[in-house]
Amino acid sequence: MAYIGAQPRLGNFQACDAITTSATTTFNLLVGGTAIFPQSAQHCLVSLNGVLQAPISSYTISGSTIIFAAALTTDDSIDFITILGDTLDLGVPSDDTVGAAQIKADLISGTTALAATPADTDELLLSDAGTLKRIDYSHIKSIKQIVNGNFGTEQNISNTSYADSAITLNITPASTSHKVLVIVAPNTDGYVNTSDHRQFYLQVLRASTVLMIKQIQIGAVKNPTNDYVYGSIDGTMVYLDSPSSTSELTYKVQAKVSNTANNCNVRFNGTSSAGHSTMTLIEVD
Secondary structure (H helix, E strand, O other): OOOOOOOOOEOOOEEOOOOOOOOOOEEEOEEOOEEOOOOOHHHEEEEEOOEEOOEOOOEEEEOOEEEEOOOOOOOOOEEEEEEOOEOOOOOOOOOOOOOHHHOOOOOOOOOOOOOOOOOOOOEEEEEEOOEEEEEEHHHOOOEEEEEEEEEOOOEEEOOOOOEEEEEEEEEOOOOOOOEEEEEEEOEEEEEOOOOOOEEEEEEEEEOOEEEEEEEEEEOOEEOOOOOEEOEEEEOOEEEEEOOOOOOOEEEEEEEEEOOOHHHOEEEEOOOOOOOOEEEEEEEEO
16 A cells, blocks of 8 residues: 555554753654654653653644643653554455455354253344344244143033033234144044934134034944943144234134934043043244
């Protein structure tokens, strides 16, 4: 790079020429008879009468001159003035000039790697159409919360209109744009003491909104002693709901039978069945 005047000397200590004092505050700074231009008062070491002077309060620098706070006399002695050199400005790298070779190999190591699932407030870097941006982990993880319920009370429903079962669960979404994945695994069986088939119905609701209906047909089931017994019903239902709400939401399961003849009924968590009914609500983004 070209300069007007002397080229700056970066990091080069230089001793100024001896200065003869007089009754004034201002003295020229020379090195080898040539004017020198310190970057600032802090870039100089100045000793006067055997005492190092404090920059700014005792002296300042203006161009190639030093200006003392108080006028000197011919009896004063400037022991030395040392120029410490100019600060090297590294500047900012040009676009597309920093590559893998300029990055430390251990920049990301075992000491900085995540040891567990990121917290919601942990920040990640991503490229948005070529622009590097940071984003909280909470904005990119798809599963926001999981609510699970187990229901073990035995219940019989023989209504021909839908009646509530004990399977009900609440969730409060964090955003209106989030969806709720509803997974219902009811432990159900059906009973009918006739050779005809009967229909059993299960439905999933959010409050009073019906989300999904499942119809199951079952015939009479008998045990080895020819007694009518309950037959297993697969009532598993999965539904992805879009509630568009941040209020508390209630999901539930209802059941009904096609008719009440022949003791037709749906049983939840019967003594002849193993396990409980479950409902799982998963908020997803």
